[in-house]
Amino acid sequence: MRRSTRRGTTRRRALALLALVSVLPFIVTSCAEPEPIDRRIMLIGIDGMEWDLMEPLVDSGRLPTFARLLEEGTWGEVRSLDVLESPVIWTSIGTGKVPEKHGIRGVGEHGDGHEQMPVTRNVRRVKTVWEILGESGVSVGIIGWLATWPAVPVNGYLVSNYFVFGQPSEAERTSAITFPEGLADDLSRFHVKGADVPDSRAAEFTGGTIPRGGVAGTRFDALRGFIAADETIRHAGLHLATAMPVDFFSVYLRAVDSPCHMFWVDTFPESGPGATDESVELFGDVIPKYYEYMDAVLAEFLALADENTTVIVTSDHGFSGPEWTGSTYHVGIRMHDPTGVIMFAGKDIVVGGELADVSVLDITPTILALMGMPVADDMDGRVLTEAIDRSFLRANPVKMIDTYEDEDGDASGESDEEPIESPLDDEVREQLRSLGYIE
Numbered sequence: 027m028r029r030s031t032r033r034g035t036t037r038r039r040a041l042a043l044l045a046l047v048s049v050l051p052f053i054v055t056s057c058a059e060p061e062p063i064d065r066r067i068m069l070i071g072i073d074g075m076e077w078d079l080m081e082p083l084v085d086s087g088r089l090p091t092f093a094r095l096l097e098e099g100t101w102g103e104v105r106s107l108d109v110l111e112s113p114v115i116w117t118s119i120g121t122g123k124v125p126e127k128h129g130i131r132g133v134g135e136h137g138d139g140h141e142q143m144p145v146t147r148n149v150r151r152v153k154t155v156w157e158i159l160g161e162s163g164v165s166v167g168i169i170g171w172l173a174t175w176p177a178v179p180v181n182g183y184l185v186s187n188y189f190v191f192g193q194p195s196e197a198e199r200t201s202a203i204t205f206p207e208g209l210a211d212d213l214s215r216f217h218v219k220g221a222d223v224p225d226s227r228a229a230e231f232t233g234g235t236i237p238r239g240g241v242a243g244t245r246f247d248a249l250r251g252f253i254a255a256d257e258t259i260r261h262a263g264l265h266l267a268t269a270m271p272v273d274f275f276s277v278y279l280r281a282v283d284s285p286c287h288m289f290w291v292d293t294f295p296e297s298g299p300g301a302t303d304e305s306v307e308l309f310g311d312v313i314p315k316y317y318e319y320m321d322a323v324l325a326e327f328l329a330l331a332d333e334n335t336t337v338i339v340t341s342d343h344g345f346s347g348p349e350w351t352g353s354t355y356h357v358g359i360r361m362h363d364p365t366g367v368i369m370f371a372g373k374d375i376v377v378g379g380e381l382a383d384v385s386v387l388d389i390t391p392t393i394l395a396l397m398g399m400p401v402a403d404d405m406d407g408r409v410l411t412e413a414i415d416r417s418f419l420r421a422n423p424v425k426m427i428d429t430y431e432d433e434d435g436d437a438s439g440e441s442d443e444e445p446i447e448s449p450l451d452d453e454v455r456e457q458l459r460s461l462g463y464i465e
């Protein structure tokens with residue numbers, strides 16, 4: 027297995043052009059009612075996956091599940107948006123549209139002189155791929171996707187991104203955490219808080235050491251919080267995938283993004299100030315260990331994919347560490363890299379293919395094509411036909427329609443919706459602050 031370096035751009039452009047030319051015979055225009063084919067799709071979102079970190083780990087055998095996907099599927103770099111804020115990008119992944127159209131423009135918005143308001147689902151003004159599929163009768167299950175609270179009805183179930191946060195008292199409990207509403211109660215047994223993560227579990231990431239107190243103790247507790255969020259989604263997701271099988275299943279894991287923000291300088295001490303011999307010793311392997319953890323979680327989900335399932339694993343952006351401008355050191359969102367990781371495998375996917383020119387905007391059109399559904403002209407991505415078996419494309423040429431938006435839907439311009447307040451806002455803001463996303 028040979029992965030080309032990320033600098034092979036010229037070859038990539040040439041390949042992209044070839045891909046574009048070779049796809050033309052597969053496109054037809056259709057006015058017929060969209061009719062999905064019999065297929066299952068599993069879309070796994072892993073925030074912040076970076077090739078430069080993954081590649082040596084795959085090569086040294088530390089990520090067997092990712093290695094298997096690379097061998098059995100088609101993969102490549104995925105180009106993110108100009109805005110490297112996760113809720114914006116995940117909404118583009120889930121809609122195939124640029125932020126100017128979908129309306130989610132950042133992690134939060136400033137209210138009138140108030141604290142920053144976390145962005146919420148109502149600000150989005152276009153349909154997601156799971157809403158489009160659901161309207162055509164495909165059963166869907168969505169777990170943890172950013173900017174999906176408050177949950178609205180779907181043709182199946184939806185666990186919004188606020189599910190990972192601790193619920194306040196019964197009385198002031200946030201509503202619409204899930205659809206159906208009652209699902210939140212059923213899933214509450216899977217809710218893990220940072221304090222619930224045993225020291226010994228977190229110490230698997232720190233070479234067995236459990237720091238007490240001080241800066242190291244605080245950072246160790248933050249690590250337990252990261253693990254808690256992913257354990258919550260992992261267990262709720264595995265439960266739902268088993269108990270309520272659907273044709274389009276999607277789960278979002280905060281995953282490697284948070285540990286990369288917090289432990290980057292300990293992993294790469296030369297990249298910025300702050301690392302000490304002690305912190306490097308303690309936390310220097312947290313990021314690789316977290317990739318291993320995600321590899322194991324991925325294996326559990328993939329075990330639930332049958333022969334009729336196409337698997338897509340994607341990140342929203344990569345990671346390049348802190349950024350220096352002159353003598354100023356930037357963390358938070360400026361640590362994100364515009365190039366992430368994407369992999370396709372399973373039913374009707376080319377084995378051993380490499381993708382050359384892929385945008386986060388291409389994921390929704392590609393899912394629609396795999397489902398035999400038309401792609402809309404008002405989407406901004408393309409179908410990644412080079413990842414799909416020729417025989418499937420011959421039998422199911424890519425169809426186009428003008429739009430999936432409702433006639434009275436206004437799919438351009440600024441959203442006139444304000445983010446909705448919730449009793450969880452302080453906790454959400456605290457998380458965004460700890461990653462350096464907001465002041």
Ligand SMILES: [Zn+2]
Binds near residue numbers: 284
């Ligand atoms: Zn981040």
